[in-house]
Amino acid sequence: MEDKLKIKISIADRVYPLTVEHSQEEGLRSASKKIDITIKQFEQNYAVRDKQDVLAMCALQFASQVEQKQLNTSYDNDDALERLQKLDDKLSRILSK
DSSP states (O other): OOOEEEEEEEETTEEEEEEEEHHHHHHHHHHHHHHHHHHHHHHHHSOOOSHHHHHHHHHHHHHHHHHHHHHHHHHHHHHHHHHHHHHHHHHHHHHHO
């Protein structure tokens, strides 16, 4: 069994101690950096009253990106399925001759 790793992640000037798998560390640190970059962008571009507003805007942005990727994947899968069905129809016609 893999040993857990104790790390500290900083988000919005707060430190969060976490115990994670070694394989999760890089992803968590990268996510933390992206959140902080996004926070700074929102603070520079909008009149934000407090960190909670900025964090809510970050959460919305990241969640919408995930949702959009899922929708795009679904559309891509539907397109691929349609193309495979057409190919199957063509092959069936050729093989039935």
